[in-house]
Amino acid sequence: MDPLVNEINKYLVTIFNDVLMIEEKTLQSSRFKDVSIKEMHTIEAIGMYEQLTTSEVAKKLGVTAGTLTVSVNNLVRKNYVERVRTDHDRRVVKLSLSPTGRLLYRLHDKFHRDMVRETIAEMDKDQSEILMLGLKNLHDFLERTKEQLPK
Amino acid sequence: MDPLVNEINKYLVTIFNDVLMIEEKTLQSSRFKDVSIKEMHTIEAIGMYEQLTTSEVAKKLGVTAGTLTVSVNNLVRKNYVERVRTDHDRRVVKLSLSPTGRLLYRLHDKFHRDMVRETIAEMDKDQSEILMLGLKNLHDFLERTKEQLPK
DNA sequence: TCAAATAATTTGATAATCAAAGTATATTGA
DNA sequence: TCAATATACTTTGATTATCAAATTATTTGA
Numbered sequence: 001m002d003p004l005v006n007e008i009n010k011y012l013v014t015i016f017n018d019v020l021m022i023e024e025k026t027l028q029s030s031r032f033k034d035v036s037i038k039e040m041h042t043i044e045a046i047g048m049y050e051q052l053t054t055s056e057v058a059k060k061l062g063v064t065a066g067t068l069t070v071s072v073n074n075l076v077r078k079n080y081v082e083r084v085r086t087d088h089d090r091r092v093v094k095l096s097l098s099p100t101g102r103l104l105y106r107l108h109d110k111f112h113r114d115m116v117r118e119t120i121a122e123m124d125k126d127q128s129e130i131l132m133l134g135l136k137n138l139h140d141f142l143e144r145t146k147e148q149l150p151k
Numbered sequence: 152m153d154p155l156v157n158e159i160n161k162y163l164v165t166i167f168n169d170v171l172m173i174e175e176k177t178l179q180s181s182r183f184k185d186v187s188i189k190e191m192h193t194i195e196a197i198g199m200y201e202q203l204t205t206s207e208v209a210k211k212l213g214v215t216a217g218t219l220t221v222s223v224n225n226l227v228r229k230n231y232v233e234r235v236r237t238d239h240d241r242r243v244v245k246l247s248l249s250p251t252g253r254l255l256y257r258l259h260d261k262f263h264r265d266m267v268r269e270t271i272a273e274m275d276k277d278q279s280e281i282l283m284l285g286l287k288n289l290h291d292f293l294e295r296t297k298e299q300l301p302k
Numbered sequence: 303t304c305a306a307a308t309a310a311t312t313t314g315a316t317a318a319t320c321a322a323a324g325t326a327t328a329t330t331g332a
Numbered sequence: 333t334c335a336a337t338a339t340a341c342t343t344t345g346a347t348t349a350t351c352a353a354a355t356t357a358t359t360t361g362a
Contacts, residue, residue, distance in 0.1 A: 002268070004279055009267045011286040013195070016167065018293040021213035036319090038349065044164070054310060062172040067350050069311055074348080091309040091358045115296075116160045117153070119289040128155055130278050131285030135162040138270040142169040145266075187350095189318065205341060218319050220342055225317080242327050242340040 019115075026111060032104055034078055042071050043080060043097065043105055051094045080104060170266075177262060183255055185229055193222050194231060194248065194256055202245045231255060 024037045035043075045060045046052060052060070058068040072095065075081035080101035086092045097105055120128040175188040186194075196211045197203060203211070209219040223246065226232035231252035237243045248256060271279040 004271070004283060005264055005267045008271065008279070008283050008286060009263045011283070011290045012267065013263065015286065015290050015293060016170070017192070017213070018290070018297060019167065022293060022296055024213070036348070041168070055308095062168070062175075063349085064351060065310060066312075066352080071349075073311095085310095089309085089359070091356095093310065112160045112164065113156055115289070115292065116156045116163070118292050119285065120155070120159065123285065123288070127281050127285070128159070130281040132155060132159050132162070134270065134274065134278070134282030134285065135159060135166065137274070138266070139162045139166050139169070141266065141269050142166060142173060145173055146169060187317070206339095214318085215320060216341060217321080217343075221318075224342090240328070240340085244341065 023108075023111070030107070032107075035080070035104065039071065039075060039080075040104070040108055042068070042075065043101055044108065046081060046095045046097055046101075048097065048102060048105055051096060054093045054095060057095055075101075174259075174262070181258070183258075186231070186255065190222065190226060190231075191255070191259055193219070193226065194252055195259065197232060197246045197248055197252075199248065199253060199256055202247060205244045205246060208246055226252075 020037060023040065027033070027035055027037065027040060042057070042061065045057050054068055054072070055065050058065045061068065072081055072083065076083060079098055082096050082098050082101075084094045084096065086094055120131065123131070171188060174191065178184070178186055178188060178191060193208070193212065196208050205219055205223070206216050209216045212219065223232055223234065227234060230249055233247050233249050233252075235245045235247070237245055271282065274282070
């Protein structure tokens with residue numbers, strides 16, 4: 001067993017848990033105490049620019065449409081998300097962020113980008129590009145794995 | 152804004168969502184359907200070798216002791232975890248994995264290591280070491296961030 | 303036209319989570 | 333010594349997250 005595999009794996013597991021914990025605590029000590037980390041990820045999936053439907057966002061998050069409807073009910077009540085039923089097909093609901101939702105999205109995005117910036121700060125360009133390539137490999141592998149998953 | 156920062160960030164976000172989803176679905180289609188991904192991470196935190204207490208595991212997971220007690224109640228009922236009250240200090244409970252818990256731990260660990268192995272399969276040694284270094288940087292940054300977090 | 307398909311929502315059940323209160327045990331200091 | 337305090341864990345009550353299945357509204361296709 002390649003010790004590098006173990007080491008990379010160990011870092012990934014810890015990074016994973018740490019990011020979630022830090023995101024949660026950062027939110028809870030900001031002015032957005034009424035947003036859970038799950039809700040934050042829903043806001044992230046709704047996004048700033050596209051006009052995604054309920055089922056598209058549910059698929060992106062890997063939850064059922066019912067789960068998303070409940071979550072969006074709360075986010076609409078708390079004024080982070082807006083629902084618009086389309087004229088074209090009146091069964092479809094497009095989701096978008098309210099002005100406050102957009103502000104929160106940008107703050108969260110900044111947290112992520114600062115985290116990455118700090119990480120690669122002391123690497124030279126070659127190194128950070130190899131890091132990027134490594135992450136791309138992992139990403140591509142995961143996308144392939146998702147395809148093969150028993151629906 | 153360095154486009155590399157955005158790109159690395161984008162991969163990280165997708166990787167996180169994908170790993171969670173794949174882990175959840177893989178569990179649900181295995182013989183361990185009664186274990187949620189949260190419970191899997193609790194089993195992971197209890198670990199194979201150390202004898203951690205309830206509060207140590209809660210801290211590792213970033214949840215309250217009450218939350219962990221509830222989760223451990225379920226894992227004991229389902230026969231993945233064992234509780235032992237210590238003689239030395241009878242308030243303290245040490246947590247450990249049952250034989251089935253150990254089996255599940257090893258399977259989950261294998262999933263992770265296969266994922267990493269596949270990722271670095273086509274990289275040469277220099278490249279995979281730089282990936283590792285990048286992850287170490289991210290990891291160290293997160294550990295420092297955790298320190299500074301408002302308790 | 304109208305049966306089937308689709309998009310979203312609602313419902314009922316269970317798990318995950320916290321803060322606060324409660325229980326049992328250990329430590330400390332007058 | 334022993335009462336007050338601290339510690340480790342558990343319980344409780346409330347809220348959120350989740351799913352599968354049922355329901356509602358609308359669209360599509362034979």
